[in-house]
Amino acid sequence: MSRDAAIGLFSGGLDSILACRMIQAQGITVLALKFVTPFFDDHLLARREEYCAEILRKYGITVQVVDCGLEYMELLKNPKYGFGKNFNPCVDCKIFMLTRARPMSQRRDTLRVIERESGCEDILLRPLCAKRLPETKPEREGVVDRERLLDFTGRGRRRQMELAEGFGIREYPAPAGGCILTDPNLGGRIDRYYRDRFASGDGRLRENDIRLLLLGRQFHLPGGHWFILGRNQQENDRIQALADEEDWVLTMTERPGPTGLARRPPLSLDQPAGDELCRLAAGLVVRFGGKKEGRGSRAEVRVRQAGNASKMIVEPLEDSRFLDWRF
Ligand code: SF4
Numbered sequence: 001m002s003r004d005a006a007i008g009l010f011s012g013g014l015d016s017i018l019a020c021r022m023i024q025a026q027g028i029t030v031l032a033l034k035f036v037t038p039f040f041d042d043h044l045l046a047r048r049e050e051y052c053a054e055i056l057r058k059y060g061i062t063v064q065v066v067d068c069g070l071e072y073m074e075l076l077k078n079p080k081y082g083f084g085k086n087f088n089p090c091v092d093c094k095i096f097m098l099t100r101a102r103p104m105s106q107r108r109d110t111l112r113v114i115e116r117e118s119g120c121e122d123i124l125l126r127p128l129c130a131k132r133l134p135e136t137k138p139e140r141e142g143v144v145d146r147e148r149l150l151d152f153t154g155r156g157r158r159r160q161m162e163l164a165e166g167f168g169i170r171e172y173p174a175p176a177g178g179c180i181l182t183d184p185n186l187g188g189r190i191d192r193y194y195r196d197r198f199a200s201g202d203g204r205l206r207e208n209d210i211r212l213l214l215l216g217r218q219f220h221l222p223g224g225h226w227f228i229l230g231r232n233q234q235e236n237d238r239i240q241a242l243a244d245e246e247d248w249v250l251t252m253t254e255r256p257g258p259t260g261l262a263r264r265p266p267l268s269l270d271q272p273a274g275d276e277l278c279r280l281a282a283g284l285v286v287r288f289g290g291k292k293e294g295r296g297s298r299a300e301v302r303v304r305q306a307g308n309a310s311k312m313i314v315e316p317l318e319d320s321r322f323l324d325w326r327f
Helices: 014-024 042-059 067-074 090-104 158-168 184-196 207-214 235-240 272-289 318-327
Strands: 005-009 031-036 062-067 217-221 225-229 247-254 260-262 300-306 307-316
Touching: 005 014, 005 090, 014 042, 014 158, 031 042, 031 090, 042 062, 067 207, 158 260, 158 318, 184 207, 207 235, 217 260, 217 318, 225 272, 235 260, 235 300, 247 272, 260 272, 272 300, 272 318
Parallel strands: 005 031, 031 062
Antiparallel strands: 217 225, 225 260, 247 260, 247 300, 300 307
16 A cells, blocks of 8 residues: 555446546555445445446456435535536536545644635545546645646547557446436426426435436326336336335236326325326326227226225226326
8 A cells, every 4th residue: 555545436337447547556545435325326336346346357447335315415406506407407516526525534633724615625636537636635736747747639549549558458437327317307207306396296305216317218197206117127117116005006907008106106006096196197007008900999997005906997098187297
């Protein structure tokens, strides 16, 4: 272990791999932090150890997966610097990650008191473009040799690929699709979740809700009740896996079709209003379900809630009924 150590904010993309390797190449130990929220890289939580081992084996980088889901969800309620074009709070997001990374530094005692909220300007070093930026404290103090840093600009990958070649890295991830919060469609859904918290909700933010929000077709049933339909088998399986005790899970019994999930409907299936709501949801399942001889027709739907199951036969819901329910 070297005397000096650095924390790397690790996206998993080629630039973050190279940034870590450049600092390591100066004899500095790097701990790379991979932040995970329901909005990005959530799937890694199920395979943390495997992922860390893979990054170490492929790139020689020690990475730690940091789950900051609920804290990050709180941030989205009211980001101080507001949102970008969609539901992306980029300024607050970066401050959040830097602030989270800072207490984990092995050189905490040497760090300058945070000047402003991000507070890391003077110690935040971007190895790939450092020469285009003002000198930072680690460079001034000779911990990092500025001459061995780079002056990359723009988003072109050619120089990155040449640098990777120099490190003997031949296998690396393709450019990622981006952050869900910048997606106009999904960002819009998340925005609505925060504004309404849904009639079926109790005001609490839940990571599981966000996971559900990113799937399938989404509806607000009359009364504001939240309903989701899978679009393929993978989504159907995911919806089943995300179902909570209070949810209604709907499936067709005789033909293939989407799995439907009503999230925490505050109604019992025994009540007339609950039965009516469930019939609407079941009608949607049949509408998007498999056809009989090429035509939509009535079908049996199984409804499960907390281990209890019942069945109902319903007609497919007419499109004109639910056009306004989608979001
Ligand atoms: S694009 Fe997403 S992950 Fe990146 S800074 Fe903005 S909100 Fe954060």
